[in-house]
Amino acid sequence: MRLTVSVNSRLGKGELLMCGTRVVRSLAVSLVAGVLCSSYSGPTLAQAGAAPADQDAKMRVLQQRIDDLSKQLKEIQDAEAKNAKTVATVDKAWNTFIKGFFGTLDVSIDYTTKGMEDMVAYHLACTGPNGGPPCTLDLNNPKNGGAHPYGRVSWMAMMSSNGSNVGYRGSHQIGKSNVDFIYQVSASIDMAAAPGLQNTWTKSSNTVQGAIGLGDTFIGLRSKSLGQLKFGEMYTPYKTSTDRLNPFGGMLGNYNVVMGNTGGDNRVEFGTRMDHVIVYDSPSWAGFSFDASYGFGQNPDPYNNITPLGSADCSGSNNPGSGNLFLNCDDGGFNYSYGGDLKFETGGLYLVAAYELHSAVNRSSDGIGSNNPIYGALPGAGPGPSNFACDNPNNSPLLDCDTYNAFAAEYPQAACCGVTSPPYNPAYDTGDEWAAKAGGQYRFQFGLTVSYLWEEMKRKLQDVMMFQNERQRNGQWAAVEYELSGGGDRIALGWAHAGASTGDPGGQHNYDPNGVGHNTSNMYTAAYWHKFDKQLTWYFDYAVTVNNVNAHYDIGAGAHGIKTDCHDATHTPFVDYSSAGPTTWGGCRPQGFSTGLNFKF
Amino acid sequence: MAGPGRLGGPAGCAARGCGIHRIARNVEASKVLRVIKRVPYAGITAAVLCGLVACASGPPKSDAQLQADKVMAERVEAALGADKELFAKHITAHADNGVVHLTGYVWEASDFQEAVSIAESVPGVTRVVNDLELNRNGNDNGPVAR
Numbered sequence: 001m002r003l004t005v006s007v008n009s010r011l012g013k014g015e016l017l018m019c020g021t022r023v024v025r026s027l028a029v030s031l032v033a034g035v036l037c038s039s040y041s042g043p044t045l046a047q048a049g050a051a052p053a054d055q056d057a058k059m060r061v062l063q064q065r066i067d068d069l070s071k072q073l074k075e076i077q078d079a080e081a082k083n084a085k086t087v088a089t090v091d092k093a094w095n096t097f098i099k100g101f102f103g104t105l106d107v108s109i110d111y112t113t114k115g116m117e118d119m120v121a122y123h124l125a126c127t128g129p130n131g132g133p134p135c136t137l138d139l140n141n142p143k144n145g146g147a148h149p150y151g152r153v154s155w156m157a158m159m160s161s162n163g164s165n166v167g168y169r170g171s172h173q174i175g176k177s178n179v180d181f182i183y184q185v186s187a188s189i190d191m192a193a194a195p196g197l198q199n200t201w202t203k204s205s206n207t208v209q210g211a212i213g214l215g216d217t218f219i220g221l222r223s224k225s226l227g228q229l230k231f232g233e234m235y236t237p238y239k240t241s242t243d244r245l246n247p248f249g250g251m252l253g254n255y256n257v258v259m260g261n262t263g264g265d266n267r268v269e270f271g272t273r274m275d276h277v278i279v280y281d282s283p284s285w286a287g288f289s290f291d292a293s294y295g296f297g298q299n300p301d302p303y304n305n306i307t308p309l310g311s312a313d314c315s316g317s318n319n320p321g322s323g324n325l326f327l328n329c330d331d332g333g334f335n336y337s338y339g340g341d342l343k344f345e346t347g348g349l350y351l352v353a354a355y356e357l358h359s360a361v362n363r364s365s366d367g368i369g370s371n372n373p374i375y376g377a378l379p380g381a382g383p384g385p386s387n388f389a390c391d392n393p394n395n396s397p398l399l400d401c402d403t404y405n406a407f408a409a410e411y412p413q414a415a416c417c418g419v420t421s422p423p424y425n426p427a428y429d430t431g432d433e434w435a436a437k438a439g440g441q442y443r444f445q446f447g448l449t450v451s452y453l454w455e456e457m458k459r460k461l462q463d464v465m466m467f468q469n470e471r472q473r474n475g476q477w478a479a480v481e482y483e484l485s486g487g488g489d490r491i492a493l494g495w496a497h498a499g500a501s502t503g504d505p506g507g508q509h510n511y512d513p514n515g516v517g518h519n520t521s522n523m524y525t526a527a528y529w530h531k532f533d534k535q536l537t538w539y540f541d542y543a544v545t546v547n548n549v550n551a552h553y554d555i556g557a558g559a560h561g562i563k564t565d566c567h568d569a570t571h572t573p574f575v576d577y578s579s580a581g582p583t584t585w586g587g588c589r590p591q592g593f594s595t596g597l598n599f600k601f
Numbered sequence: 602m603a604g605p606g607r608l609g610g611p612a613g614c615a616a617r618g619c620g621i622h623r624i625a626r627n628v629e630a631s632k633v634l635r636v637i638k639r640v641p642y643a644g645i646t647a648a649v650l651c652g653l654v655a656c657a658s659g660p661p662k663s664d665a666q667l668q669a670d671k672v673m674a675e676r677v678e679a680a681l682g683a684d685k686e687l688f689a690k691h692i693t694a695h696a697d698n699g700v701v702h703l704t705g706y707v708w709e710a711s712d713f714q715e716a717v718s719i720a721e722s723v724p725g726v727t728r729v730v731n732d733l734e735l736n737r738n739g740n741d742n743g744p745v746a747r
Contacts (some may be wrong), residue, residue, distance in 0.1 A: 016683075099690060099691070102690075102706060102736070103707070104690050104736065117639060164736070224695060224697070224702050224730075235737070237739075240734070240735070243735045243737045244710035244735050245710070245714065247709075247710065249737050252739075281732070283702075283730065283732055284730050284731055284732055289732070290625065345713070345731065347714070348714055350713075439736065441710065443710075443711060443714055449710065451710075481711075483711065484684075486686070487686040487711065487715075515703070531686070534685070534686065534687065534688040535688055560738070598745075600708050600736070601690070
């Protein structure tokens with residue numbers, strides 16, 4: 001009995017809560033000990049000849065104390081259960097909170113070459129009226145004294161951060177309905193260099209690399225039966241619906257080098273993250289589902305030559321002034337966009353078709369050579385009658401006036417006199433662009449996955465400008481992937497083909513008139529992945545892009561951080577609007593190796 | 602200033618068929634018209650959002666059914682998490698009378714089929730609806746030079 005009382009007196013209720021099971025066990029032992037003591041003392045008292053009335057009284061007291069102890073024990077057990085429930089609730093909330101964080105960290109070491117170190121550019125020799133076509137390369141008259149591409153354009157080792165990002169996502173049930181409010185914020189992060197703006201002598205981007213929002217960021221509503229509706233900045237269904245057909249996402253030679261890439265450069269026009277866009281994702285019905293998107297143009301300029309309201313850069317992630325041009329959006333600024341996809345999936349089969357339109361895309365900076373009709377016809381300070389820049393090459397010594405004069409003679413309307421920029425004449429290079437694609441994927445039970453995708457991209461232009469329509473072509477993608485070691489390792493091969501575009505991709509220092517339309521390209525990729533565990537993967541990758549004479553596709557477009565492209569290191573200490581930034585060399589053959597680590601969480 | 606005799610009040614307007622009142626009426630009418638034109642958009646948007654919430658609220662379930670669905674979802678998530686190859690941290694399972702609905706992120710194309718197969722293998726699961734998404738975040742666009 002004393003033992004029991006002693007325990008109770010030493011431990012308060014709060015302490016007992018803290019001690020938990022241990023205290024309960026102690027009390028139980030005390031209770032049993034008390035009962036045993038009582039049982040033992042009974043016979044002793046009886047043997048001493050105590051009166052039965054005393055024994056009854058003592059038994060009542062004892063029973064009362066047992067009842068008290070039982071009551072205390074019950075209270076402690078209830079408190080402990082409540083405490084455990086609270087702890088479980090807190091744990092669940094904490095786990096839910098932690099689960100909301102997601103991301104990918106990916107850094108690689110690349111060893112790549114632009115594959116153009118031996119190239120030489122030549123002036124044109126034109127025999128047509130007014131010095132226009134037909135033209136050919138004047139092999140006796142090399143440009144710049146026969147100089148090769150400027151700078152380190154051969155093999156180079158680099159470190160690259162590839163598609164690295166961190167984000168947070170979650171949901172919140174609306175009342176007692178089956179609808180959740182959903183949200184996600186995401187940031188693209190650079191694991192290999194300090195974040196900041198991408199302002200150089202050739203462009204002026206205001207997008208902060210590494211800031212929250214440079215990643216799919218949205219709010220929305222989600223229902224199991226009706227799908228989800230998202231509002232914000234995010235990739236559109238045209239991109240997301242076929243991402244799974246591309247096993248090389250974020251790597252050298254991923255399919256965005258060709259697919260969705262209308263200009264054969266570092267930007268993926270039909271795979272870009274859209275500002276101020278609404279996306280609807282339907283639920284899956286018997287394997288069928290569809291998605292749709294609408295992007296608000298928000299551009300007060302009729303030719304979309306300025307940044308949209310609320311955006312830091314031009315539409316489609318076009319940077320103002322890219323290529324040492326005017327600080328405007330004439331390299332792809334557009335107004336509204338819309339698109340969608342239709343998908344079917346059952347077992348290992350996945351079929352998809354998708355479409356997207358960008359309205360009134362301003363491509364005034366496209367053109368043959370380094371000068372399109374607008375830029376080549378910029379009023380200069382020269383003595384010529386038109387006062388154009390090419391009448392006085394000394395005004396901008398890097399202008400490619402041979403090329404400009406050749407096509408100005410062939411297309412006088414496009415290069416007509418008196419054209420200045422801005423403002424822009426709508427008769428020139430502003431028109432809708434759309435893309436459509438269809439493809440599928442099948443995964444065999446033994447670990448082989450095959451994928452194929454066909455794509456058609458169009459640009460609606462007046463005939464007078466079709467000669468420089470480099471945005472219109474088809475493309476194909478095929479990939480095979482095989483899982484080794486039960487899925488722990490993978491190996492994949494990929495092939496992409498860019499069909500011929502109507503106009504030759506612009507900006508080429510070494511444009512070859514003998515190769516008009518010879519702007520196709522083929523890309524080959526091979527990669528191996530080894531999983532250390534579910535989250536950490538090592539990979540090795542090789543890719544090469546074989547460009548035809550007037551094409552300049554790279555091996556880094558898409559989410560790979562460092563783009564190994566067909567631009568040399570030419571730079572000017574001044575902005576002269578001559579497109580004389582990094583000079584583009586058509587027909588280059590970029591290739592490279594890459595090995596890196598990828599961690600997801 | 603807008604005296605009926607001078608600028609076309611009701612009487613003058615009636616006589617000449619025009620005037621500031623008529624203009625005012627036209628202005629008001631145009632405002633109303635603009636508002637009316639906007640109503641469908643706002644109305645449709647509101648209707649869609651309200652409809653989304655209302656229509657998605659099905660008949661209430663019993664406590665027992667809710668508990669059973671919860672246990673089922675937890676079993677599926679546990680099975681997904683126990684797989685050696687699948688990174689399932691961001692897969693969420695919801696259960697509804699044996700039908701399991703998968704949402705969230707996976708990182709590899711093969712994960713779609715793997716996740717569905719694993720969920721289907723959980724006892725009591727009659728069907729799996731796959732609404733998973735492939736995580737391809739980061740920044741896809743690089744600098745452009747011409």
